[in-house]
Amino acid sequence: MGLPIAGRIAEAGYRVTAFDASSERLAAARRHDVATVESANEAVAGRAVVFTSLPDDAALRAALLGSDSLLRAMKPQSILIETSTVSDGISTELAEATQQHSIDYLRAPLSGNASVAHTGTLTCFVSGPKAAFEQVRPLLATFTRAQNYLGEGEQARFAKLAVNLMIAVSAGMMGESLALARKGGIAWRDILQVLDDSAVTSPMVKYKTPLLVNRNFESTFSCHQMAKDLDLILSAGHAVGVPLQLAAQVREIYASLIAQGEGEADYIATVRHLERMSGLDEPER
Numbered sequence: 001m002g003l004p005i006a007g008r009i010a011e012a013g014y015r016v017t018a019f020d021a022s023s024e025r026l027a028a029a030r031r032h033d034v035a036t037v038e039s040a041n042e043a044v045a046g047r048a049v050v051f052t053s054l055p056d057d058a059a060l061r062a063a064l065l066g067s068d069s070l071l072r073a074m075k076p077q078s079i080l081i082e083t084s085t086v087s088d089g090i091s092t093e094l095a096e097a098t099q100q101h102s103i104d105y106l107r108a109p110l111s112g113n114a115s116v117a118h119t120g121t122l123t124c125f126v127s128g129p130k131a132a133f134e135q136v137r138p139l140l141a142t143f144t145r146a147q148n149y150l151g152e153g154e155q156a157r158f159a160k161l162a163v164n165l166m167i168a169v170s171a172g173m174m175g176e177s178l179a180l181a182r183k184g185g186i187a188w189r190d191i192l193q194v195l196d197d198s199a200v201t202s203p204m205v206k207y208k209t210p211l212l213v214n215r216n217f218e219s220t221f222s223c224h225q226m227a228k229d230l231d232l233i234l235s236a237g238h239a240v241g242v243p244l245q246l247a248a249q250v251r252e253i254y255a256s257l258i259a260q261g262e263g264e265a266d267y268i269a270t271v272r273h274l275e276r277m278s279g280l281d282e283p284e285r
Contacts, residue, residue, distance in 0.1 A: 001083060001110060002053035004117035008143035019043035041073040042222070049136055050074055054084040056228060063095055076102035079132050081140075083108050085164070087232050088238070089156040095128075095154075103134035108140065109160035113220045121145050125163075128154035160235050164246055165227045168267070169202055171226075172250040175270035178212075179278040188283035189213060207208035208268050213285065219266045228256040228269040 002018070011017045017035045019042065020026050025117050027037040031160045035228070044050045054060045060082070073081065080103050082094065090220055091107055098105035101273050105128050112122035121189055123146040126133050140147045150156055168180060174195070181191035190207045193263065211217075230251040237244040253270055262269050275281075 001117055002051070003028055003032075003115060005051065005083070005143045006034045006051065007118065008120055009139065010034050012142040014139065014142070015041065017043050017047070031273055041068075044070050045073045046075055047078060047253075048075075049079045049081065049139065051211060054082075056084070058087050059085060060086050060090055061190060064098055065090075065210050069097070071101045071103060073099055074103055075100065077104070079104045079106060079136055081106045081108050081136060083110050085109050085229055086136055088154040088161075090234055091154055091157050104129045106132055106136070106206045107156040108153065110144070111160065112165050115220045117143065118246050123148065125150055125156040125159035125220070127151045127153055139192070150155055158236065161229070161233045164226075165233050165244070167204055167235075168226055168230055168250045168254075169246050170202070171270045172246075172253055174205070174208070175253075175272075175274035178271055178282060182275075183278060183279055188285060211266075212268065212271065215282070215285070217266045217269050217272065219264055221236045221267050222264050223254050223257045223267055224263040224267055227251065227258060227263075230254065256285040260279070 006018050006029055015035070017037055017038055018026070018029050020029070029036055038149050052060070052070075054063060064082075066230050071080075072162065080098055082105065091280065094221065095105050106126055107128055108124045108126045109118075110122045112190055116122070120143050122144045124140055124144045125148050126140070127150045129152065130149065137147055138187045147158070150159055174247070177195070180189055183196070186194070195205055196209050230247055233247050234251065235281055237247065253273060254267075257263070257265070257269055257273055259274075261273070265272075
């Protein structure tokens with residue numbers, strides 16, 4: 001997500017400096033008029049606003065809570081905008097650390113995926129100091145179509161997990177409904193059209209059905225990534241006393257997909273999983 005976000009911000013006329021561990025991504029950033037530097041510390045030093053986009057809790061801990069924390073390189077009264085999908089637990093730790101460094105911390109996880117991030121149609125859920133949010137809202141609007149402020153604490157983290165829970169369960173439901181329809185003699189394109197035109201349609205269904213028509217399972221968000229998010233969701237549910245039976249069941253579907261070598265396939269590979277379980281061959285298109 002970091003590359004298209006940086007490109008959108010630079011395109012809007014802001015001066016952006018970036019660092020990534022990948023030299024290829026740094027080269028791509030320069031093609032989008034984003035300045036690049038040799039280290040993360042150099043990227044954040046003296047900046048009024050710092051964005052981070054990291055894959056998981058471990059990467060966040062290493063970058064922002066480790067012995068060489070980027071917080072040490074950031075200036076006091078700057079704003080940290082953390083866009084990753086991580087646990088509320090590590091986010092709470094980060095909130096305490098930023099407070100010690102007099103840095104305003106905004107949790108701003110994103111809804112959408114990297115394949116559409118360059119279009120500016122992501123949405124973000126934001127929590128943290130309200131004044132900091134109002135200050136950076138124009139910046140967030142350069143790469144998101146909606147900015148939802150939810151409160152002073154970890155509300156944004158729970159919002160992102162709640163949304164991804166709905167997406168994961170929807171993927172499981174699509175697998176079952178499509179297999180059932182095919183077993184009932186409905187042609188592949190016909191049942192996809194039915195879903196598109198029915199009461200169950202949603203932005204996710206609308207986005208996935210054109211890809212499924214052509215059996216395109218190239219990853220926009222992988223089974224491995226969805227399994228990681230479901231682990232976060234289940235952990236959050238346990239922490240606050242919410243039973244998440246559907247989340248637990250769908251997590252096992254993704255465990256099966258990963259065991260079958262589909263970890264890097266798109267999360268909608270639940271469709272193929274149910275087809276295999278139902279004894280269905282590749283459908284005619």
